[in-house]
Amino acid sequence: xxxxxxxxxxxxxxxxxxxxxxxxxxxxxxxxxxxxxxxxxxxxxxxxxxxxxxxxxxxxxxxxxxxxxxxxxxxxxxxxxxxxxxxxxxxxxxxxxxxxxxxxxxxxxxxxxxxxxxxxxxxxxxxxxxxxxxxxxxxxxxxxxxxxxxxxxxxxxxxxxxxxxxxxxxxxxxxxxxxxxxxxxxxxxxxxxxxxxxxxxxxx
Numbered sequence: 001x002x003x004x005x006x007x008x009x010x011x012x013x014x015x016x017x018x019x020x021x022x023x024x025x026x027x028x029x030x031x032x033x034x035x036x037x038x039x040x041x042x043x044x045x046x047x048x049x050x051x052x053x054x055x056x057x058x059x060x061x062x063x064x065x066x067x068x069x070x071x072x073x074x075x076x077x078x079x080x081x082x083x084x085x086x087x088x089x090x091x092x093x094x095x096x097x098x099x100x101x102x103x104x105x106x107x108x109x110x111x112x113x114x115x116x117x118x119x120x121x122x123x124x125x126x127x128x129x130x131x132x133x134x135x136x137x138x139x140x141x142x143x144x145x146x147x148x149x150x151x152x153x154x155x156x157x158x159x160x161x162x163x164x165x166x167x168x169x170x171x172x173x174x175x176x177x178x179x180x181x182x183x184x185x186x187x188x189x190x191x192x193x194x195x196x197x198x199x200x201x202x203x204x
Contacts, residue, residue: 009049030110045117049085087105088105103156141163155169156169
């Protein structure tokens with residue numbers, strides 16, 4: 001999977017960031033963790049990964065009532081629908097070194113890539129069967145509604161932004177905090193275990 005990823009994807013350094021083997025392999029290895037045992041192509045819609053040395057500023061635009069507010073936002077990474085992935089190298093490296101804090105920018109942004117393969121970014125990637133969608137919507141929908149109104153002992157509060165961010169944050173926690181998720185949100189852990197075809201519990 002890593003070899004296919006490296007052969008198919010183009011890495012571009014931004015802001016003076018050199019593209020070394022360490023950069024390419026670190027990103028590829030973490031991204032391919034989401035594909036283990038799954039019958040899928042290697043992020044077929046993705047062609048380019050842009051890498052900055054540190055967090056970077058990106059244009060942002062959102063609405064507040066009847067107002068459209070434009071400005072800059074500081075980001076660790078982003079995933080564009082039918083477009084590139086953008087990553088901050090210091091965050092990529094930090095996520096690889098600390099694989100139990102529940103924060104991993106590569107897992108997060110590439111979960112978005114999986115989500116976007118369905119044609120839209122809505123927190124529901126392409127699933128194996130029609131019946132899987134019912135279970136997915138029931139479990140992830142319930143947990144998303146829950147985190148919007150109360151603190152989660154497992155998931156970062158960013159998961160409350162929208163269903164797409166909930167799936168990406170849940171993916172980070174599934175791989176990095178499997179024991180906590182299995183203890184506090186066992187139904188969510190089971191759904192993600194069935195989707196990703198791996199069980200991170202024995203890895204710890």
